[in-house]
Amino acid sequence: xxxxxxxxxxxxxxxxxxxxxxxxxxxxxxxxxxxxxxxxxxxxxxxxxxxxxxxxxxxxxxxxxxxxxxxxxxxxxxxxxxxxxxxxxxxxxxxxxxxxxxxxxxxxxxxxxxxxxxxxxxxxxxxxxxxxxxxxxxxxxxxxxxxxxxxxxxxxxxxxxxxxxxxxxxxxxxxxxxxxxxxxxxxxxxxxxxxxxxxxxxxxxxxxxxxxxxxxxxxxxxxxxxxxxxxxxxxxxxxxxxxxxxxxxxxxxxxxxxxxxxxxxxxxxxxxxxxxxxxxxxxxxxxxxxxxxxxxxxxxxxxxxxxxxxxxxxxxxxxxxxxxxxxxxxxxxxxxxxxxxxxxxxxxxxxxxxxxxxxxxxxxxxxxxxxxxxxxxxxxxxxxxxxxxxxxxxxxxxxxxxxxxxxxxxxxxxxxxxxxxxxxxxxxxxxxxxxxxxxxxxxxxxxxxxxxxxxxxxxxxxxxxxxxxxxxxxxxxxxxxxxxxxxxxxxxxxxxxxxxxxxxxxxxxxxxxxxxxxxxxxxxxxxxxxxxxxxxxxxxxxxxxxxxxxxxxxxxxxxxxxxxxxxxxxxxxxxxxxxxxxxxxxxxxxxxxxxxxxxxxxxxxxxxxxxxxxxxxxxxxxxxxxxxxxxxxxxxxxxxxxxxxxxxxxxxxxxxxxxxxxxxx
Amino acid sequence: xxxxxxxxxxxxxxxxxxxxxxxxxxxxxxxxxxxxxxxxxxxxxxxxxxxxxxxxxxxxxxxxxxxxxxxxxxxxxxxxxxxxxxxxxxxxxxxxxxxxxxxxxxxxxxxxxxxxxxxxxxxxxxxxxxxxxxxxxxxxxxxxxxxxxxxxxxxxx
Numbered sequence: 001x002x003x004x005x006x007x008x009x010x011x012x013x014x015x016x017x018x019x020x021x022x023x024x025x026x027x028x029x030x031x032x033x034x035x036x037x038x039x040x041x042x043x044x045x046x047x048x049x050x051x052x053x054x055x056x057x058x059x060x061x062x063x064x065x066x067x068x069x070x071x072x073x074x075x076x077x078x079x080x081x082x083x084x085x086x087x088x089x090x091x092x093x094x095x096x097x098x099x100x101x102x103x104x105x106x107x108x109x110x111x112x113x114x115x116x117x118x119x120x121x122x123x124x125x126x127x128x129x130x131x132x133x134x135x136x137x138x139x140x141x142x143x144x145x146x147x148x149x150x151x152x153x154x155x156x157x158x159x160x161x162x163x164x165x166x167x168x169x170x171x172x173x174x175x176x177x178x179x180x181x182x183x184x185x186x187x188x189x190x191x192x193x194x195x196x197x198x199x200x201x202x203x204x205x206x207x208x209x210x211x212x213x214x215x216x217x218x219x220x221x222x223x224x225x226x227x228x229x230x231x232x233x234x235x236x237x238x239x240x241x242x243x244x245x246x247x248x249x250x251x252x253x254x255x256x257x258x259x260x261x262x263x264x265x266x267x268x269x270x271x272x273x274x275x276x277x278x279x280x281x282x283x284x285x286x287x288x289x290x291x292x293x294x295x296x297x298x299x300x301x302x303x304x305x306x307x308x309x310x311x312x313x314x315x316x317x318x319x320x321x322x323x324x325x326x327x328x329x330x331x332x333x334x335x336x337x338x339x340x341x342x343x344x345x346x347x348x349x350x351x352x353x354x355x356x357x358x359x360x361x362x363x364x365x366x367x368x369x370x371x372x373x374x375x376x377x378x379x380x381x382x383x384x385x386x387x388x389x390x391x392x393x394x395x396x397x398x399x400x401x402x403x404x405x406x407x408x409x410x411x412x413x414x415x416x417x418x419x420x421x422x423x424x425x426x427x428x429x430x431x432x433x434x435x436x437x438x439x440x441x442x443x444x445x446x447x448x449x450x451x452x453x454x455x456x457x458x459x460x461x462x463x464x465x466x467x468x469x470x471x472x473x474x475x476x477x478x479x480x481x482x483x484x485x486x487x488x489x490x491x492x493x494x495x496x497x498x499x500x501x502x503x504x505x506x507x508x509x510x511x512x513x514x515x516x517x518x519x520x521x522x523x524x525x526x527x528x529x530x531x532x533x534x535x536x537x538x539x540x541x542x543x544x545x546x547x548x549x550x551x552x553x554x555x556x557x558x559x560x561x562x563x564x565x566x567x568x569x570x571x572x573x574x575x576x577x578x579x580x581x582x583x584x585x586x587x588x589x590x591x592x593x594x595x596x597x598x599x600x601x602x603x604x605x606x607x608x609x610x611x612x613x614x615x616x617x618x619x620x621x622x623x624x625x626x627x628x629x630x631x632x633x634x635x636x637x638x639x640x641x642x643x644x645x646x647x648x649x650x651x652x653x654x655x656x657x658x659x660x661x662x663x664x665x
Numbered sequence: 666x667x668x669x670x671x672x673x674x675x676x677x678x679x680x681x682x683x684x685x686x687x688x689x690x691x692x693x694x695x696x697x698x699x700x701x702x703x704x705x706x707x708x709x710x711x712x713x714x715x716x717x718x719x720x721x722x723x724x725x726x727x728x729x730x731x732x733x734x735x736x737x738x739x740x741x742x743x744x745x746x747x748x749x750x751x752x753x754x755x756x757x758x759x760x761x762x763x764x765x766x767x768x769x770x771x772x773x774x775x776x777x778x779x780x781x782x783x784x785x786x787x788x789x790x791x792x793x794x795x796x797x798x799x800x801x802x803x804x805x806x807x808x809x810x811x812x813x814x815x816x817x818x819x820x821x822x
Contacts, residue, residue: 268800269800276684276685276690276799280693280727282697282727285697285810286701288814292734292737293737296733297733299747300747302747303747303748303750305750305753305754305757343751345758349758352761352763353757359733363727363730382804386801437676
């Protein structure tokens with residue numbers, strides 16, 4: 001992050017002020033700590049200050065100024081309709097030039113920014129110093145008597161604003177805004193955000209969780225009983241069948257019936273597999289399906305699909321010089337061929353459709369009904385086999401009943417088998433209700449575990465949504481309160497310290513004056529009085545700004561219009577002694593009447609050379625003669641810029657008035 | 666893109682799944698019921714599972730026939746006549762992908778899966794209860810299918 005911003009100079013051409021170029025560099029990349037630029041009234045001081053603020057703040061960028069505002073800055077007699085104002089800053093020793101290029105014919109101004117990386121269109125200051133190059137901030141270091149009054153006026157919030165800008169207190173507000181935006185983005189589109197909704201959704205989740213757990217437990221229990229019953233049944237049946245076969249009278253017949261039943265079952269199984277295989281032919285399921293597929297094949301044949309020629313043929317033809325018929329092909333024909341090629345299938349599509357038609361023809365054949373008839377026969381055989389199996393089972397059961405009736409010892413095991421079979425079927429039915437996918441009943445009447453699990457998943461999603469919302473809102477509120485409290489604390493603490501420090505400076509500048517800052521509340525609120533004289537106001541403002549600029553890590557230039565003009569002679573000396581402590585670079589626009597009791601104490605307080613510059617318009621012969629006689633003078637089309645203390649201090653009021661008279665003539 | 670099977674369809678067929686050596690048999694029964702009745706369904710993605718990337722087993726040699734049946738049913742549903750060559754061409758090109766192992770493009774796979782999803786709802790209507798014996802399921806399925814096709818065309822199949 002940059003620590004030092006200096007004003008290296010500026011240059012004006014074609015504008016209301018004389019064309020001039022000033023440099024505040026004592027040596028390359030090192031500026032004078034104090035530069036006094038004397039500009040007599042009428043030399044365009046107001047214009048220069050206005051342009052300086054516009055350059056440093058980007059105020060005129062992006063078409064912000066109206067054409068009349070732009071044209072008001074044009075030099076009288078400017079014939080080429082153009083003008084420029086270039087300000088060069090040193091940002092940690094690196095040059096950044098902001099240029100305003102005026103087109104007075106169009107009434108427009110365009111900015112360019114020259115950085116070490118190159119020229120960019122528009123007002124594009126480096127990111128590290130952006131916050132100091134904002135319109136509301138530039139006014140605090142390009143400073144005039146009007147702003148000094150604003151600092152003490154309840155009609156303005158400038159004092160509060162400068163503290164908040166300089167100490168970046170807006171970061172708290174920015175953070176609050178970001179927190180609120182994050183919350184809004186996270187909760188956008190959510191239906192319920194209230195605690196009542198949370199309670200309702202929580203209850204549903206708990207109910208469903210309990211229900212799923214209960215159904216799973218019941219299913220496991222019933223399945224366990226079902227498997228156990230099946231095993232017991234199988235054991236009992238085996239014992240029972242063994243006992244039956246031992247029976248002298250029915251044993252052999254039962255054995256034969258059992259073999260017959262097994263054979264019938266085997267036939268059913270075989271015919272089932274056979275039918276299934278045949279049913280995998282879609283054309284065998286129904287003759288109409290076979291007919292439909294044949295219809296597809298014959299219809300495609302009729303309309304000649306796929307075509308005998310594939311799309312690729314025409315695409316390749318469009319690359320040739322001549323058509324296959326021998327005619328020359330031009331671009332128009334080629335384009336037509338390419339367009340129409342899209343109406344043909346690709347070669348892969350053609351091959352597939354031909355294979356499909358071939359499969360249909362081969363598999364279905366001329367008579368599409370034979371396959372359905374074949375399956376009919378298989379199904380009939382299967383149904384007959386099922387009937388035969390039923391007959392065998394009936395015969396076996398009948399024999400078994402006879403045997404049981406003849407042997408009372410078998411009756412109890414038989415009854416037990418019947419009971420176990422009933423039990424098994426009952427358990428099987430019960431077991432299956434947990435696999436039921438019916439989703440129409442309420443939670444308490446739904447047994448299907450997967451249906452309930454799906455409902456639970458849905459309910460948990462809705463619960464998470466609302467729980468997250470409430471949790472987020474609480475976090476948002478806590479953070480916003482912290483940000484607001486931090487802002488208040490920072491604002492109050494900084495203001496108090498600034499006031500105390502500024503009051504010490506005021507006491508130094510005006511030891512016999514009791515004027516003091518009580519607090520910063522939008523403006524600077526003075527102790528026991530509403531305001532002060534022009535001199536007091538300026539002194540308080542200097543003290544306040546000096547305190548501010550000494551407390552921040554960034555060094556900024558301090559550019560002041562008429563730093564001593566409204567101040568009485570005694571206070572001027574104190575102000576002059578204060579200025580070197582204000583900032584590393586102080587640039588002041590002065591007039592000759594400000595020199596008394598100001599220049600000498602300023603030089604004495606600084607202890608190193610002050611830069612003296614005088615800018616005046618060309619015109620009066622004696623003034624031009626005096627200026628030309630100076631060792632360091634730069635002459636432009638309509639002005640002189642003279643460097644040096646001698647000319648600066650010898651520039652008299654009558655000359656100033658004379659210059660003014662010329663400029664307004 | 667694979668063939669997909671509804672989870673509840675797999676569950677429904679559980680009682681006879683031992684007699685169905687290919688899971689694709691379940692998809693096929695659903696598909697034929699859907700194609701015969703023109704019923705499609707669009708369940709949420711999490712209510713179906715991927716089944717196969719191609720036609721397996723016995724279905725391998727019948728893949729193009731099944732695609733042919735899908736084409737006839739889709740052309741019929743869309744009311745496309747074979748004489749409307751450009752429209753016919755466009756629809757066939759949309760549904761098929763000769764380079765795919767299923768012969769179907771992504772839209773074609775979507776369509777065949779939607780028919781199979783819808784066909785399961787049809788099966789649930791045809792049968793009062795879940796099938797428990799394959800030997801009785803097959804004749805019943807065939808009878809319901811023929812009845813549905815007869816009802817559609819008005820002639821015996």
